[in-house]
Amino acid sequence: xxxxxxxxxxxxxxxxxxxxxxxxxxxxxxxxxxxxxxxxxxxxxxxxxxxxxxxxxxxxxxxxxxxxxxxxxxxxxxxxxxxxxxxxxxxxxxxxxxxxxxxxxxxxxxxxxxxxxxxxxxxxxxxxxxxxxxxxxxxxxxxxxxxxxxxxxxxxxxxxxxxxxxxxxxxxxxxxxxxxxxxxxxxxxxxxxxxxxxxxxxxxxxxxxxxxxxxxxxxxxxxxxxxxxxxxxxxxxxxxxxxxxxxxxxxxxxx
Amino acid sequence: xxxxxxxxxxxxxxxxxxxxxxxxxxxxxxxxxxxxxxxxxxxxxxxxxxxxxxxxxxxxxxxxxxxxxxxxxxxxxxxxxxxxxxxxxxxxxxxxxxxxxxxxxxxxxxxxxxxxxxxxxxxxxxxxxxxxxxxxxxxxxxxxxxxxxxxxxxxxxxxxxxxxxxxxxxxxxxxxxxxxxxxxxxxxxxxxxxxxxxxxxxxxxxxxxxxxxxxxxxxxxxxxxxxxxxxxxxxxxxxxxxxxxxxxxxxxxxxxxxxxxxxxxxxxxxxxxxxxxxxxxxxxxxxxxxxxxxxxxxxxxxxxxxxxxxxxxxxxxxxxxxxxxxxxxxxxxxxxxxxxxxxxxxxxxxxxxxxxxxxxxxxxxxxxxxxxxxxxxxxxxxxxxxxxxxxxxx
Ligand SMILES: Nc1ncnc2c1ncn2[C@@H]1O[C@H](COP(=O)(O)OP(=O)(O)O)[C@@H](O)[C@H]1O
Ligand SMILES: [Mg+2]
Numbered sequence: 001x002x003x004x005x006x007x008x009x010x011x012x013x014x015x016x017x018x019x020x021x022x023x024x025x026x027x028x029x030x031x032x033x034x035x036x037x038x039x040x041x042x043x044x045x046x047x048x049x050x051x052x053x054x055x056x057x058x059x060x061x062x063x064x065x066x067x068x069x070x071x072x073x074x075x076x077x078x079x080x081x082x083x084x085x086x087x088x089x090x091x092x093x094x095x096x097x098x099x100x101x102x103x104x105x106x107x108x109x110x111x112x113x114x115x116x117x118x119x120x121x122x123x124x125x126x127x128x129x130x131x132x133x134x135x136x137x138x139x140x141x142x143x144x145x146x147x148x149x150x151x152x153x154x155x156x157x158x159x160x161x162x163x164x165x166x167x168x169x170x171x172x173x174x175x176x177x178x179x180x181x182x183x184x185x186x187x188x189x190x191x192x193x194x195x196x197x198x199x200x201x202x203x204x205x206x207x208x209x210x211x212x213x214x215x216x217x218x219x220x221x222x223x224x225x226x227x228x229x230x231x232x233x234x235x236x237x238x239x240x241x242x243x244x245x246x247x248x249x250x251x252x253x254x255x
Numbered sequence: 256x257x258x259x260x261x262x263x264x265x266x267x268x269x270x271x272x273x274x275x276x277x278x279x280x281x282x283x284x285x286x287x288x289x290x291x292x293x294x295x296x297x298x299x300x301x302x303x304x305x306x307x308x309x310x311x312x313x314x315x316x317x318x319x320x321x322x323x324x325x326x327x328x329x330x331x332x333x334x335x336x337x338x339x340x341x342x343x344x345x346x347x348x349x350x351x352x353x354x355x356x357x358x359x360x361x362x363x364x365x366x367x368x369x370x371x372x373x374x375x376x377x378x379x380x381x382x383x384x385x386x387x388x389x390x391x392x393x394x395x396x397x398x399x400x401x402x403x404x405x406x407x408x409x410x411x412x413x414x415x416x417x418x419x420x421x422x423x424x425x426x427x428x429x430x431x432x433x434x435x436x437x438x439x440x441x442x443x444x445x446x447x448x449x450x451x452x453x454x455x456x457x458x459x460x461x462x463x464x465x466x467x468x469x470x471x472x473x474x475x476x477x478x479x480x481x482x483x484x485x486x487x488x489x490x491x492x493x494x495x496x497x498x499x500x501x502x503x504x505x506x507x508x509x510x511x512x513x514x515x516x517x518x519x520x521x522x523x524x525x526x527x528x529x530x531x532x533x534x535x536x537x538x539x540x541x542x543x544x545x546x547x548x549x550x551x552x553x554x555x556x557x558x559x560x561x562x563x564x565x566x567x568x569x570x571x572x573x574x575x576x577x578x579x580x581x582x583x584x585x586x587x588x589x590x591x592x593x594x595x596x597x598x599x600x601x602x603x604x605x606x607x608x609x610x611x612x613x614x615x616x617x618x619x620x621x622x623x624x625x626x627x628x629x630x631x632x633x634x635x636x637x638x639x640x641x642x643x644x645x646x647x648x649x
Binding site: 059061084086088091096099101102110164168 | 450528530531533534535536537538539540541544548549552553
């Protein structure tokens with residue numbers, strides 16, 4: 001395993017939706033070049049916490065976030081930080097594949113174009129190709145880059161969304177149940193891809209499948225009713241959980 | 256026997272049929288309604304329908320040929336009674352009353368939709384007929400290609416359609432030039448930026464504009480906008496001194512069209528899935544980049560549909576043009592000049608002393624048919640585009 005540098009640090013994070021206290025005092029360290037899995041019964045706040053990491057919660061009117069989340073020493077909730085730029089550094093892949101109604105090429109080129117990452121068409125072509133290759137999609141779409149992205153299969157669409165997120169050159173990649181809308185074969189492809197992505201990014205994945213967490217992650221955080229119950233090495237969480245609630249969840253007694 | 260009393264009797268017979276049919280069905284199973292094929296009231300309805308339906312067909316047929324009179328009234332009632340008895344005899348446990356009523360309801364629905372279609376066909380046919388009369392008296396090349404419009408009721412008129420088409424298109428163009436950006440921007444603000452409370456107030460307020468009668472818009476054009484444009488734009492710029500102008504009618508018509516564009520576009524923009532916006536925001540796009548590059552392109556076909564519907568409204572508008580742009584048929588580029596449209600001239604040719612054999616009157620039908628063909632094409636185009644858009648997210 002590579003050296004473990006901390007990429008993001010969350011300290012006493014609280015999230016409220018109106019009066020609903022959805023995240024209670026959570027501390028987590030996200031390590032670089034590591035896949036961190038968030039598991040827990042549905043409604044426990046995994047997605048909510050994930051959205052804190054790229055400030056997507058800002059787009060929900062009633063949502064309030066307290067506490068601090070540091071990225072390389074800087075609090076991302078500091079007023080000086082522009083959430084729009086933060087999101088270019090912390091990419092996100094959603095539960096349901098959501099390609100734009102544009103061509104495959106334009107989907108991937110979207111981020112580089114709005115952030116002005118390339119200076120010429122040739123350079124943009126290169127970024128698109130590289131991102132599609134990293135998302136293990138290049139071979140399947142290289143002959144139809146100008147076909148609509150919405151015409152791909154579900155698994156291909158999700159890999160397209162991953163390619164789109166990679167293309168903006170992020171440092172952290174957040175994935176909210178990226179396989180829940182996919183069939184087993186597409187799921188296996190995406191899982192393989194996630195393992196491969198860790199060489200370059202810090203990956204955070206929300207999943208409801210414990211097998212998936214065990215397969216792809218090195219670190220696991222178990223959430224329950226808005227609390228972070230246990231956080232540690234994936235192997236340790238699954239073999240010798242310290243908290244009785246974690247144990248009941250992974251043995252299938254709550255959830 | 257009068258028509259009214261016949262109908263009254265028919266109603267009484269139908270009610271009687273309902274009660275009797277229901278009772279006979281129940282009696283056939285000794286009151287145990289679970290053994291009936293259908294719920295008891297269906298048997299009542301089946302008898303009532305058989306009482307009314309054949310009798311009213313006869314009633315209508317008799318009325319169109321001659322006044323009903325006593326003979327007719329009795330014939331109708333006899334038929335109703337016959338229907339009642341026949342259906343009543345069938346009311347037993349095995350009769351599928353529910354399915355029979357279902358068929359009658361379907362027939363009613365078919366009748367309603369064919370009335371709408373038949374009316375359209377009737378309108379087109381009557382227009383076609385009169386238009387043919389017109390073209391048998393007036394050369395069609397002169398109608399479609401002549402650039403002067405000067406009807407004279409003594410005969411020997413110039414009935415060139417081009418100045419009217421030009422006026423129609425010019426005024427509609429100015430109206431859309433004003434209404435499309437305003438309506439679209441209002442829709443974007445309301446659907447993407449405004450909070451729910453502001454939206455709940457502003458949206459109905461904009462839609463109030465759509466409920467104002469066009470004659471009121473016309474008055475507004477005549478007494479406010481027209482003089483204003485004349486005094487502050489046309490005269491200082493040396494572009495004429497007419498209060499009625501293409502600009503006046505175009506602007507006021509544009510105001511009228513804003514709610515059409517904004518309300519339809521708003522619906523269409525709101526239909527764009529939130530997941531697309533999240534995807535774009537998650538890549539670090541700002542809100543306006545997201546709107547411009549993801550939301551609007553996704554909604555574009557629907558917006559084009561909305562604009563085309565607004566355009567066909569503009570082309571068919573009459574009142575605002577009469578009061579805002581005048582009635583002078585002219586081919587001119589100056590937007591501060593009075594001009595007129597096809598619809599205004601149709602009204603003009605058909606009011607006053609009209610002789611339905613003269614080409615000066617019949618030309619109205621040729622104009623109407625051309626206009627109809629024009630707006631029909633626009634509407635079909637709009638429908639195709641809107642439908643295509645619907646498929647995108649299904
Ligand atoms: N957009 C929202 N508005 C209001 N409440 C929300 C919203 N999203 C999530 N919540 C609430 O926050 C809690 C955690 O939800 P979520 O983070 O989606 O859970 P998970 O992803 O673990 O299933 C739930 O109680 C949910 O009702
Ligand atoms: Mg979730």
